[in-house]
Amino acid sequence: MRHDLYSLQLFMTVAACGSIAAAASRHNTVASAISKRISDLEAGIGTPVLSRKRHGVELTPAGQDLLRHAQAVQDAVRRMEADLSRHAAGLRGAIRIAANTSAITQFLPEDLAAFVADHSDLAIELVELTSDAALAAVRSGQADLGIYSGLSDAGDLRICPYRSDTLVVAAxxxxxxxxxxxxxxxDVLDEDFVALQQGSSIQAHLERQAARHGDKLRTRVQVMSFDGVRRMVQARLGIAILPFGAVEPYLEGSNLAMIPIDEPWARRELRIAIRDPELLTIQARTLLQVLTGTEDARPSVRQPAPRQGNVTLAAPRSALSPEGKEPCR
Known part of the structure; x- marks a missing residue:
């Protein structure tokens, strides 16, 4: 049997997504191309690796074995790349990041701009996913770093602190x-809500909090993005609960109002997940050190967090210095 690495990568993505169509979207290809490669894998093995269902796919016993071996092969390749990258002169290459909307909206643009300014030979491949999908991308090897809400379970992945944010009401x-x-x-459970899509860690968090009150959110409209939520709120279709950084910068010149939430759970942690430090290239490791504050970063990244009332936009990373920094674990 001869198996190419790309087909194995596609297979792992299908396994992580539970859907050939979703895997095709992740890889910017068509479902038929992935189906053909999976069929070729099955022909080479001599048995099906996927069980096609009405709403997706499931791994067969042979597929579960193949997934385990494919992950081992990918780990070996990543380890080879990491070892060889240490022999390279300077930092060149690409770093793959999967991040949730909160991180991309509030923190990553400035952090990455400062990093790229100092490492102009590096390319950043950034994809926006829900927190759970970002963790799945790290597990499957599609991403070097996954930035997610600490409300999601990282399982056996290694995690590093990144930032904190605060949830507020937008009305x-x-x-x-x-x-x-x-x-x-x-005070707001009787209101109509503009909600984020299913799979959003914020939405799941709010639904859990409502259940603790013996209630459910009254969702009138559900949209995919923070921008869509803000537009719906301004159209008086309901209120919303969003991160501070997705509301405060848009207050001026708009019909938005922002109200702090007096609940301990309104403050949440953003974290970075990795599979294994030994599998990171030197480029990815360098970026991880900058994002987690364990290496000196540009001053523009390490400014004190702005405040509005009792709400903080960007939580300090140990006063944004390495001393006393919570380590990756």
């Missing part, structure tokens, strides 16, 4: 809540 300026200094979650 139309004419809404009854707009003049409140702060609100408790129980």
């Amino acid at each position: 139309h300026r004419g809404h009854r809540l707009a003049l409140r200094r702060r609100v408790r979650f129980a």
Whole structure:
């Protein structure tokens, strides 16, 4: 049997997504191309590796064995790349990052701009995913670093602290809540909500909190992006709960109002997940050190976090210095 690495990579993505169509979208290809490669794998092995279902696929026993071996092969390749990268002169290559919307909206643009300015030979391949999908991308080897909400379970992945953010209520300026200094979650449970898509860690978090109150969120509209949520809120279709950094910069000149949430769970951690430090290339390791504050970064990345009332936009990374920094674990 002869297996190429790309087919094995596609197979691992299908296994992680549970869907050939979703895997095709992840790899910017068509489902038929992936189906053909999977069929070729099955022909070479002599048995099916996927069980086709109405709403996706499942691994057969042979598929589970193939996944285990494919991951071992990928780990060996990544280890080879990491070892060889140490012999390279300077930092060249690409770093693959899967990050949730909160990280991309609030923190990554400035952090990556500062990093790339100092490492102009490096390319950053960034994909926006939900937290759970970002973790799956790291597990499957599609991403070197996965930035996710600490509300999601990283399982056996190694995790490093990145940032903190604070959830706030976004409402139309004419809404009854707009003049409140702060609100408790129980105060808003009777409101219509503009919600994020299923799979969002914020949405899952809010649904769990509502359940603890013996209630459910009244979702009127569900959209895919923070921008879509803000537009719906300004159209008076409901209120929303979003990170501070997805609301505060858009207040001026808009019909948005922002109200802090007086609940301990409104503050959440953003973290970086990796599979194994030994599998990281020197380029990815360098970026990880900068993002986690364990290596001196440019001053523009390490400014004190702005505040509005009792709400903090970007939590300090140990006063944004390495001393006392919580290590990766």
